[in-house]
Amino acid sequence: MAGAGGGGCPAGGNDFQWCFSQVKGAIDEDVAEADIISTVEFNYSGDLLATGDKGGRVVIFQREQENKSRPHSRGEYNVYSTFQSHEPEFDYLKSLEIEEKINKIRWLPQQNAAHFLLSTNDKTIKLWKISERDKRAEGYNLKDEDGRLRDPFRITALRVPILKPMDLMVEASPRRIFANAHTYHINSISVNSDHETYLSADDLRINLWHLEITDRSFNIVDIKPANMEELTEVITAAEFHPHQCNVFVYSSSKGTIRLCDMRSSALCDRHSKFFEEPEDPSSRSFFSEIISSISDVKFSHSGRYMMSRDYLSVKVWDLNMESRPLETHQVHEYLRSKLCSLYENDCIFDKFECCWNGSDSAIMTGSYNNFFRMFDRDTRRDVTLEASRESSKPRASLKPRKVCTGGKRKKDEISVDSLDFNKKILHTAWHPADSVIAVAATNNLYIFQGKIN
């Protein structure tokens, strides 16, 4: 699979390989909870890569420009800016502890020299402006170069301050704070294609905001039942359509996706389209509903398809066909016979994300044991790769991994019982145009680049 946005699978005839590029973060075994990465997102050009962590911090990496004197550093991501986005809070009225963990980061399309992103924790969304400063004024009249005020009576001549270059400084400042609009925990934010509005979704409600207005938002979906005893499902993810500014989707804990059109009514409690794969009632078990819960939903770049991630699979849907998905890709079907223990250790509730490559020809999602899976939609091939320090030699290509389910374990295979369920890859991101992926493995960020040998 060649070319920009190409992804895919080394198993194909062409010699496309994913190679280790960089890893960020501490090596030591003792992982502080605050260092656990909770979201990863490329901006629209792919030049910036943002991460958020459980400690409420955002770190932004910038891709280096091509440099003839250092050819190997081409395309490397280095720290551009870092700031504390959210802090822990306590709601005394409700006796509720509010985590500072960054649930999602979404970039705004760039409109001027500065970069803007939205970051959110469980309750509050913030708009951050990241700007560069590489000049400063010198030659003020009323103060010295070190800032001390000059005695006005000693000033005998006036001068015009001039701009002098200085070392690049990247500043992050909160421009808007969108607070107090969510009773439940925010799981998604999504910027609209109109670049003026965005939505935020919690377990039971979805709100529409204008980026300029912080003191009010419109409620567009409300699934809270009059009697909470009747609660049967919650909202798990929501996203705006990439081109149609009136369309958005939201997924539920029952494995359904609803597409809503804001033109039809102000309150979109009634969906325009309802996507659900019919279930065979005879195969229903205690776990059926839990593993059908959708943890992530993403539109394709084209806007023709969308992808949903449930516990064991990724499904690609055609927006024109509600009855069943177009494709179903098994992520780790071998876990079906481990559901009892996965329920006991709560892993069955893990929320995996998924992403498309730039051309929508491939999709990626994470698994356990620091494995992540890629599916090439064109060649119908898939591969399992691992983010580990062992395969982290510069430009070393990643070897496909295999999990063995049966009795006989081949060399290089790993058995299901040896998988480390604490090493979860929940967050991955794909560069919007190039063959570059970012994989968050607990407290480490891996960057891999694709090459054709």
Add this chain to the structure above:
Amino acid sequence: MSQKQEEENPAEETGEEKQDTQEKEGILPERAEEAKLKAKYPSLGQKPGGSDFLMKRLQKGQKYFDSGDYNMAKAKMKNKQLPSAGPDKSLVTGDHIPTPQDLPQRKSSLVTSKLAGGQVE
């Protein structure tokens, strides 16, 4: 090419490792797992994935500490120690009055992320 019910039929091969007999009996592993779970927890509700899970999810972050209750209980007990929550500190509620020691500590000072090369202070 869409996928049929994965529990019923062998999964369409997309380069996946072949699971042979295990796949054909796809329906059984899940039921076997369910039986295992019911054997361990016989009182597990009949309604799978129902309100209990959702309510727990919605109540994430809830801490129960009433300074009034705490001080009154302390006054009554005088010299005696108030019973502590025990090992499961996440559910500090019910017939026990939470004490400050039971509630998880607030996080300490904020340092720069290690992804940005921050040092541990």
